[in-house]
Amino acid sequence: MDDLTTLARHHLDQAKADPHGRSAHLFLHDGPLRQSVIAMVSGCELDEHNAPPAASLQVLYGHVRLTGGVDPLDLIAGQLQELPHERHGLRALEDSVVLLTAVTATHGCPAPYEDTATA
Template sequence: MVDLEAQTQTHLEKASTAEHGRSAELVVQDGPLRQSVLALAEGAELSEHDAPPAASILVLRGAIDVVAESGTTVLETGMLAEIPHERHSVKAEVDSVFLLTAVTDI
């Protein structure tokens, strides 16, 4: 069992002192299913990368922008969205933590 509130606090603290303003941990792995907690300090960014075959983001705290060629999706605490099926980046507008759910092989 994973305590997401505890993970949120732990990774926010780590991101705030990390050189690139990020902290992440794989918290669930079951076959092709992966769930990771990621924290980004305000202004930190995950540079452009490929999307997995299927994925979603649930914002646990803060506000992030998911930026893709098709547009920018602004997500705030409690919001859940699919990740676009294209290259994208993620930027934190404020100190933020999100749960990334990805299926790595379909």
């Protein structure tokens, strides 16, 4: 069992030392289910990328902005948001860690999704 608090702290430290200001770790890979911790320092952005068939983003620490679509959406620690089924990006408004949960294939959508957002 992974401890999310420990993973979050570790990857935020890694992000602070990384020249791109981010660190990510895929810690659960079970069939089409993927869970990743993504840490980003303030001001860091993940460029717009395609959405998987189903996904959610939970902010474990900090404050992020989900971009793309019509209106940007700010999320803070403790909030959980379904990701849009369209291209989107993510910006850290302060040092932040998020938990990305993605389903990479669904019935009628057998092609695997490649997550290009992780570091």
